Amino acid sequence: MTDPAIESVEAAVYTVPTDAPEADGTLSWDATTLVLTRVQAGEEQGIGWTYGSPACAPVITGMLAEVVRGRPALDVPGSHQAMIQAVRNVTRPGVAGYAISALDIALWDLKAKLLGLPLYRLLGAARDRVPVYGSGGFTTYGENQLRDQLTGWVDGQDIPRVKIKIGESWGADPARDLDRMRQARAVIGDGTELFVDANGGYGRKQAIRVMDAAADLDVRWLEEPVSSDDLEGLREIRDAVTADVTAGEYGWDLYYFRRMCEAGAVDCLQADVSRCGGITEWLRVAAVAASYGLQISGHCAPHLHAHAAAAVPNLRHLEWFHDHVRIESMLFDGTLGPSGGDIKPDPAAPGLGLAFRAADAERYRTS
Numbered sequence: 001m002t003d004p005a006i007e008s009v010e011a012a013v014y015t016v017p018t019d020a021p022e023a024d025g026t027l028s029w030d031a032t033t034l035v036l037t038r039v040q041a042g043e044e045q046g047i048g049w050t051y052g053s054p055a056c057a058p059v060i061t062g063m064l065a066e067v068v069r070g071r072p073a074l075d076v077p078g079s080h081q082a083m084i085q086a087v088r089n090v091t092r093p094g095v096a097g098y099a100i101s102a103l104d105i106a107l108w109d110l111k112a113k114l115l116g117l118p119l120y121r122l123l124g125a126a127r128d129r130v131p132v133y134g135s136g137g138f139t140t141y142g143e144n145q146l147r148d149q150l151t152g153w154v155d156g157q158d159i160p161r162v163k164i165k166i167g168e169s170w171g172a173d174p175a176r177d178l179d180r181m182r183q184a185r186a187v188i189g190d191g192t193e194l195f196v197d198a199n200g201g202y203g204r205k206q207a208i209r210v211m212d213a214a215a216d217l218d219v220r221w222l223e224e225p226v227s228s229d230d231l232e233g234l235r236e237i238r239d240a241v242t243a244d245v246t247a248g249e250y251g252w253d254l255y256y257f258r259r260m261c262e263a264g265a266v267d268c269l270q271a272d273v274s275r276c277g278g279i280t281e282w283l284r285v286a287a288v289a290a291s292y293g294l295q296i297s298g299h300c301a302p303h304l305h306a307h308a309a310a311a312v313p314n315l316r317h318l319e320w321f322h323d324h325v326r327i328e329s330m331l332f333d334g335t336l337g338p339s340g341g342d343i344k345p346d347p348a349a350p351g352l353g354l355a356f357r358a359a360d361a362e363r364y365r366t367s
Contacts, residue, residue, distance in 0.1 A: 003072045004042040004114070006079070009065035009103065011037045011057040014364040016327050021140045025167025025201025028140070032323055033366075034331070035060070035098070036356065039106045041073035046110025047356055050274040051301060051324065052098035054367055059099035063087065068103065073114060076107045080280040097252040097275060104278025105304055109351040119352055120345050123283070123311035129342040130309045132302065133195060133221075136322030137164025143183060149322065150187045159320065160341045161193035163221065166210070167201025174210050185217045195221035196243075202226055204233040211241040219243045223270070234265035244268055249299040251276050257285050261292040268316050272299035279308045286312040303328045303335055306345050307352060331361045 015033045022029055035056040036049045050056060067082040083103065087096040112119040120128075134153030137146055146164070153159040164184050166177040185194055196219055198207065207225035221244050226233040228247040238245040244267035251257050251271055260266060269289040273282040282298075282305075289296045290313070298305035298318030302325060305318045320338060329335045333355040336343040346353040 008040040011060040013054040013367040022138045023140045024165040025199040037102045044113045046106040048102045048105030050098040050102040056099040093252045101278040113351040119307035120310040126313045131317040132320040133161035134159045135163045135319045139168040157338045163195035167198030171202040193220045197223035200227040208240045231263035231265040290314045
C-alpha cells in the first residue's frame with residue numbers, strides 16, 4: 001500500500017455536565033471537558049482525545065499541527081518525537097502533554113485504519129480481554145447513590161473489583177471516609193476487591209492510621225494516599241500497609257515514571273494515555289514498569305486505553321471510570337461493555353473501533 005501523508009489536523013472542545021455533583025479528596029467538579037482531535041490522510045480519518053483544558057485545542061491545531069502535517073501517516077513514532085521537540089520552550093507537562101497525547105492517539109487510530117487492523121492487533125496483542133475495575137464512589141455521594149453504583153458494577157456488570165474516593169476535604173473527615181469504606185464492603189460482600197483513592201488528600205501518618213483502622217475491610221488498592229510528588233511518603237506508606245500503593249496518573253514522560261519506580265514508591269504503576277504522551281509513550285511506560293518487576297494500570301478514559309492495554313504483558317487492569325464511561329458512551333459508537341470484569345476490543349473493527357457522533361455532541365461543543 002502507499003503511505004499517505006497527513007493532510008489535516010483539527011480539534012474541538014466539548015464540555016459535558018456530570019450526572020450528579022462529583023468530588024474526590026482534593027477537588028470537586030460539575031462538568032468534564034473532552035478535547036477531540038481528528039487527523040486526515042487520504043480517505044481515512046483518525047480520532048483521539050484527552051480530558052483536559054480547552055487550551056489543548058489551539059496547541060493541537062497550532063504548533064503540533066505544523067510539525068505533523070505532511071509527515072507519513074504510518075510513521076507515528078516519528079510524528080511523536082517531532083511533537084515532543086516542538087513544545088520544548090513551552091514545556092511538556094500540562095497542556096502541551098495532554099495535547100500531544102490526544103494527537104498521538106489519533107495518529108495510531110489513523111494508522112490502524114489505513115492498514116485495516118484493530119489497533120491492538122497492529123500493536124501486537126498480549127491478550128484479547130482487558131480486566132477493568134469499577135471506579136467512582138465520589139465523596140459527594142450519599143449512602144443510596146453509593147450503594148446503587150456499587151451494586152450496578154458488582155451485580156449488574158459482574159465486575160469483581162471496585163474503587164471509591166476517600167480523603168474527603170483534604171483528609172478533614174477520616175471518620176466519614178471509614179464509614180463509606182465500611183458501607184462499600186457491606187454492599188459488595190467479601191468476594192469483591194475493594195479499592196480506595198485519596199487523590200493525595202492525606203498526610204503520611206494520617207494515611208497509615210486510616211488504613212490501620214480499616215484493617216478488617218481487606219482494602220487491596222490504596223491510590224495516591226499522599227501527593228504523587230511525595231515519593232518518600234508513598235514509600236513510607238507502602239512499607240506500612242498491606243494494600244498495594246499506587247500512583248502515576250499525572251506522569252508526563254519516562255523520567256517521571258522511572259523516578260517513581262526507582263524510589264520504590266508503588267506496588268503497581270499507573271499511567272494515563274491521555275496525559276503521558278499518548279499510546280506511543282504509554283507502551284514505553286509499561287516497559288519501564290516491567291523493568292522494575294511492576295505491573296501497569298490504565299488511569300481513566302477506558303476506551304482510549306483498551307487497545308494499548310491489550311498489547312502489554314504486564315497489565316494489571318484499567319479504570320472503568322464512571323464519568324468517562326458515561327461521556328464516551330454518549331459521544332461515540334462502538335463503545336465496549338464489561339462482561340465478567342473484562343472488556344474485549346472488537347477484532348473486526350479497525351483502529352480504536354470508535355466513531356464520533358458529531359451531531360449528538362454538538363450541543364456540548366464550546367469551541
